[in-house]
Amino acid sequence: MQREVTISVNGATRTDTVEPRLLLVHYLREQRRLTGTHIGCDTSNCGACTVLIDGLSAKSCTVLAVQADGHEVSTIEGLAGSDGSFHPVQEGFRQCHGLQCGYCTPGMIMASVGILADNPHPSESEIRMGLEGNICRCTGYQKIVEAVQWAAAHPQPQPAGQGG
Amino acid sequence: MSMVGTRVIRKEDPNLITGRGLFTDDVSIMGTTIMAFVRSTEAHADIVSVDLAEARALPGVLVVITVDDLETQELPGAFMRTVLAKDRVRFVGEPIAVVVAEDRYIAADAVELVQVTYRPLPLVITPVEALAVGAPLVQEALGTNVCFEVPWPQEQIDQVDRAFEAAPRQASTTFHSQRVHPVPMEPSAILADWGPDKLTVWASTQMPHGLRNCLSSFLGVPQHQCRVIQPDVGGGFGAKVQQYPELFLAPILSKRLGRPVKYVQTRTECFAIMCSGRDQHHEIDVAFDDDGHILGLRSLIHADLGAYPDLPNSFGMPTLTNWMSSGCYKIPAIVAGYKCVLTNKTPQSAYRGAGRPEASFLAERVVDLIADETGIDPAEVRLRNFIPTDEFPYKVPHAEVYYDSGNYPLSLHEALRLCDYENLKVERDRRNADASEKLMGIGFSTWVEIAAFGPRGALEGFGHIGSYESAQVKIQPDGTAIIATGASPHGQGTHTTLAMIAADELHMSIDNITVRSGDTDTTPQGVGTMGSRTAAIAGEATKQASIKVFQNACKIAAHMLEANPDDLECVDGLFQVKGVPSKTIPWSQVGWAGLSPTLLPDDIPAGCLESTVFAEPTGFTYPAGAYVCVVGIDRDTGHVEVEKFYSVDDCGTVINPLLAEGQVQGGIIQGIAQALFEEMVWDSAGQPLTTTLMDYLAPAASDVPSIIDGRTNTPTPHNSLGAKGIGESGTIGSTPAVVNAVVNALAQYGVKNIAMPISPQRVWRILNQAQGA
Numbered sequence: 001m002q003r004e005v006t007i008s009v010n011g012a013t014r015t016d017t018v019e020p021r022l023l024l025v026h027y028l029r030e031q032r033r034l035t036g037t038h039i040g041c042d043t044s045n046c047g048a049c050t051v052l053i054d055g056l057s058a059k060s061c062t063v064l065a066v067q068a069d070g071h072e073v074s075t076i077e078g079l080a081g082s083d084g085s086f087h088p089v090q091e092g093f094r095q096c097h098g099l100q101c102g103y104c105t106p107g108m109i110m111a112s113v114g115i116l117a118d119n120p121h122p123s124e125s126e127i128r129m130g131l132e133g134n135i136c137r138c139t140g141y142q143k144i145v146e147a148v149q150w151a152a153a154h155p156q157p158q159p160a161g162q163g164g
Numbered sequence: 165m166s167m168v169g170t171r172v173i174r175k176e177d178p179n180l181i182t183g184r185g186l187f188t189d190d191v192s193i194m195g196t197t198i199m200a201f202v203r204s205t206e207a208h209a210d211i212v213s214v215d216l217a218e219a220r221a222l223p224g225v226l227v228v229i230t231v232d233d234l235e236t237q238e239l240p241g242a243f244m245r246t247v248l249a250k251d252r253v254r255f256v257g258e259p260i261a262v263v264v265a266e267d268r269y270i271a272a273d274a275v276e277l278v279q280v281t282y283r284p285l286p287l288v289i290t291p292v293e294a295l296a297v298g299a300p301l302v303q304e305a306l307g308t309n310v311c312f313e314v315p316w317p318q319e320q321i322d323q324v325d326r327a328f329e330a331a332p333r334q335a336s337t338t339f340h341s342q343r344v345h346p347v348p349m350e351p352s353a354i355l356a357d358w359g360p361d362k363l364t365v366w367a368s369t370q371m372p373h374g375l376r377n378c379l380s381s382f383l384g385v386p387q388h389q390c391r392v393i394q395p396d397v398g399g400g401f402g403a404k405v406q407q408y409p410e411l412f413l414a415p416i417l418s419k420r421l422g423r424p425v426k427y428v429q430t431r432t433e434c435f436a437i438m439c440s441g442r443d444q445h446h447e448i449d450v451a452f453d454d455d456g457h458i459l460g461l462r463s464l465i466h467a468d469l470g471a472y473p474d475l476p477n478s479f480g481m482p483t484l485t486n487w488m489s490s491g492c493y494k495i496p497a498i499v500a501g502y503k504c505v506l507t508n509k510t511p512q513s514a515y516r517g518a519g520r521p522e523a524s525f526l527a528e529r530v531v532d533l534i535a536d537e538t539g540i541d542p543a544e545v546r547l548r549n550f551i552p553t554d555e556f557p558y559k560v561p562h563a564e565v566y567y568d569s570g571n572y573p574l575s576l577h578e579a580l581r582l583c584d585y586e587n588l589k590v591e592r593d594r595r596n597a598d599a600s601e602k603l604m605g606i607g608f609s610t611w612v613e614i615a616a617f618g619p620r621g622a623l624e625g626f627g628h629i630g631s632y633e634s635a636q637v638k639i640q641p642d643g644t645a646i647i648a649t650g651a652s653p654h655g656q657g658t659h660t661t662l663a664m665i666a667a668d669e670l671h672m673s674i675d676n677i678t679v680r681s682g683d684t685d686t687t688p689q690g691v692g693t694m695g696s697r698t699a700a701i702a703g704e705a706t707k708q709a710s711i712k713v714f715q716n717a718c719k720i721a722a723h724m725l726e727a728n729p730d731d732l733e734c735v736d737g738l739f740q741v742k743g744v745p746s747k748t749i750p751w752s753q754v755g756w757a758g759l760s761p762t763l764l765p766d767d768i769p770a771g772c773l774e775s776t777v778f779a780e781p782t783g784f785t786y787p788a789g790a791y792v793c794v795v796g797i798d799r800d801t802g803h804v805e806v807e808k809f810y811s812v813d814d815c816g817t818v819i820n821p822l823l824a825e826g827q828v829q830g831g832i833i834q835g836i837a838q839a840l841f842e843e844m845v846w847d848s849a850g851q852p853l854t855t856t857l858m859d860y861l862a863p864a865a866s867d868v869p870s871i872i873d874g875r876t877n878t879p880t881p882h883n884s885l886g887a888k889g890i891g892e893s894g895t896i897g898s899t900p901a902v903v904n905a906v907v908n909a910l911a912q913y914g915v916k917n918i919a920m921p922i923s924p925q926r927v928w929r930i931l932n933q934a935q936g937a
Contacts, residue, residue, distance in 0.1 A: 008911065021269065029189075033188070035186075035187075036183020036185070037183070038187070038398070039189075040351075041431035041856065042430050042431050042432050043431070043856045044858060045858055046431070046857055048349060075183065076181075077182070077183040079182075079183075093181050094176070094177040097174065097822045097823065099177060100399075100657065101348075101350070101396070101399040102176070102179075102181075102185050102655065102831065103185075103348075103350045103396075104349045104398075105185075107181050127405075127863040127865070129865075131865040132864040132865060132866040134864070135349065135857065136349070136865075137347050137348060137399050137830075137834070137862065138349075138655050139826060139829065140831075140832060140833030140871070141865040142829045142870045142871060143825070143826055144865065145865065153324075
């Protein structure tokens with residue numbers, strides 16, 4: 001059994017045929033070839049797969065592709081400007097060493113974008129509570145909190161820096 | 165200006181923050197198939213039958229096999245284990261059959277269709293059960309559940325017995341450093357593509373060269389046709405140095421199918437089959453005097469290695485614990501030994517700290533026990549027992565272990581200053597006397613560890629080809645530099661660290677330096693990233709290779725400037741005669757000349773701006789530090805909150821303080837998590853109860869505090885940087901600080917010890933009993 005879905009991802013709308021049981025995260029990774037969204041668990045605990053659906057952060061392993069039919073999905077790949085400028089949250093993670101291995105990072109960044117959309121000036125405890133659905137094993141979270149605070153203090157996009 | 169010692173943001177980050185990282189599951193080759201395991205649901209059972217027919221008939225399934233279909237069945241690097249279970253299973257999760265299908269959904273369907281019939285056997289879950297008379301045997305052929313043993317040496321027994329007889333006081337304790345899981349956010353993953361002329365493997369590993377060498381010998385493919393690529397790796401923490409079944413099965417099945425085969429572990433599988441760490445049971449006796457001086461120590465460890473020890477890492481963990489069991493204290497007589505025990509559980513192996521967290525726990529709990537028995541302040545007991553600063557290098561009494569350098573009183577005094585200890589004590593006493601306030605406890609950990617593995621011979625015993633690390637510095641024709649290293653980072657920021665070191669020695673902008681790692685075809689033979697070794701050893705290799713290249717660059721520039729090389733300096737990438745900035749030669753011209761023989765002096769060959777160095781340290785390093793933990797305990801619920809955590813680390817020279825802070829903070833949170841949250845639990849039937857992140861409490865941001873960082877600097881003599889390594893320090897030092905703080909808070913209820921993880925339930929029971937009494 002197959003179903004047709006039309007999903008906008010980072011502004012590009014496409015119609016695909018999918019199995020009804022296909023998870024949105026697998027749709028993004030394998031059909032749209034957007035591998036920035038990661039999978040870190042089977043139980044919707046880790047948040048590595050966090051994306052925005054119609055502007056609200058959601059775990060894409062908890063959503064079926066068919067449920068995203070007709071909706072707008074934003075992933076980490078769509079966050080930087082077309083000129084290569086980093087989103088303030090991306091730049092905050094870089095400036096504050098908010099990432100180490102980088103596996104949880106796309107989900108962390110998308111969840112942080114969601115937090116700041118709700119609350120542009122969150123306190124440390126509001127950031128920690130807001131990120132409780134995202135697990136990072138490397139940083140101990142301290143520098144992630146600082147990264148979100150940095151982004152809150154620098155809300156404009158940042159010019160692309162020197163790459164690695 | 166020197167880069168080393170400055171807060172440089174990472175070269176690794178732009179890819180990782182934009183979704184352009186490349187992890188193993190992100191690698192896509194046309195025609196890739198998906199592998200999945202049929203795993204045991206029994207902890208100990210004979211396999212009566214395995215019916216593959218239905219799975220094989222499912223459309224989209226390409227192959228389903230068991231161990232009988234494999235030519236070589238023994239799993240390398242494991243104790244008495246086959247690649248897939250043969251006749252018998254010994255832990256829940258043990259792979260029995262493997263499926264390859266067109267996609268991951270079909271593969272999962274096929275796994276469900278494989279029918280396994282078991283005949284359950286009696287089993288053992290704890291060392292106590294495993295060592296009981298008549299206990300069921302995990303490996304019948306062995307005749308015992310003790311798979312390895314280091315008994316107490318008689319000479320040490322006698323010496324310690326005399327110390328105990330002469331000592332005015334003694335005490336005993338036991339503890340269990342429980343089984344905890346590394347939980348790398350990316351579980352195990354591999355993509356194998358065995359073409360007509362070459363096997364290429366992408367793997368989420370901590371040691372691509374070691375894996376290449378092992379695959380080559382297991383599969384019978386020469387190393388020049390066997391390439392292992394370590395793409396971005398989502399954390400390892402020691403759990404990606406082992407030889408897992410999937411690493412061999414994916415290549416075998418790729419060859420069989422003529423197609424690439426990918427395996428990506430699920431989190432549930434990761435908990436069930438990836439090696440997890442710790443699980444040491446300790447029995448400790450300590451002798452001391454009325455002034456709190458430690459006079460003797462007996463330590464016996466039972467290490468629970470699960471069903472199939474990882475060789476030789478699993479046996480090595482308690483060795484490291486024994487080596488470090490005196491901590492940073494001068495203890496005149498020590499006897500230490502251990503037994504490695506098989507149980508019907510997931511294999512045990514290295515997890516961040518790897519044997520040293522257990523040692524620091526031992527030493528730090530023992531010192532607090534003495535403080536409690538003598539009534540002397542725990543900070544003072546530590547100061548009285550520290551190895552004196554003028555006694556380095558210091559040999560421990562019970563092993564050939566030589567601490568390189570240290571200044572333990574300095575770290576503790578800095579921590580006491582940072583936390584304002586005198587005021588903290590006043591606050592604690594006030595709160596503990598006021599029933600409307602949370603209970604408060606203060607805990608110390610003045611720990612030392614062993615790092616920078618290692619000097620010649622150190623890792624060879626762990627199955628590695630060497631103990632060095634390598635770096636190759638190559639100046640490109642435009643005067644920029646590419647560094648290829650055998651180190652294989654997976655989050656540590658090593659590309660940035662090595663580029664900083666090279667930038668200083670090459671007098672070149674860090675923006676003109678790129679570091680490459682993790683490809684056995686294009687990087688020099690390396691050992692890998694584990695054991696807090698990269699800054700100290702790969703850093704040294706990078707430094708020495710850069711120095712050689714720079715010396716030749718000066719000769720070329722001197723030729724161009726018609727000057728003496730010794731008179732040259734390089735300022736901001738421009739070579740000039742010292743103090744004569746009017747005439748300069750940029751790196752770009754020197755780089756070009758280095759590969760243009762007509763521009764070179766007669767005695768300098770083309771290609772001279774290239775150097776490969778294998779750095780071999782002259783000894784282990786011994787990072788140390790002093791941590792202070794302040795906990796608050798809810799008197800009604802027993803919930804423990806870490807209110808403050810002060811860390812003073814001494815890792816010698818710090819290359820990049822920003823990255824060092826990241827390592828310390830992340831490590832400390834993992835150590836706090838062992839103290840308060842994490843434990844792998846099996847029921848009496850051997851069923852694992854903690855196989856998801858719902859059941860296994862890896863902490864979230866809302867569960868943990870910020871760390872207040874401090875630092876002292878005692879360089880190591882074993883490398884020219886003076887760097888000791890910092891990757892594991894936080895995890896090694898923090899756990900006992902938390903437990904000591906909780907015991908301190910509960911001392912008024914007569915508590916002298918408490919089991920980890922310190923759940924609200926455990927604390928509530930203590931408080932409830934105290935109130936009932």
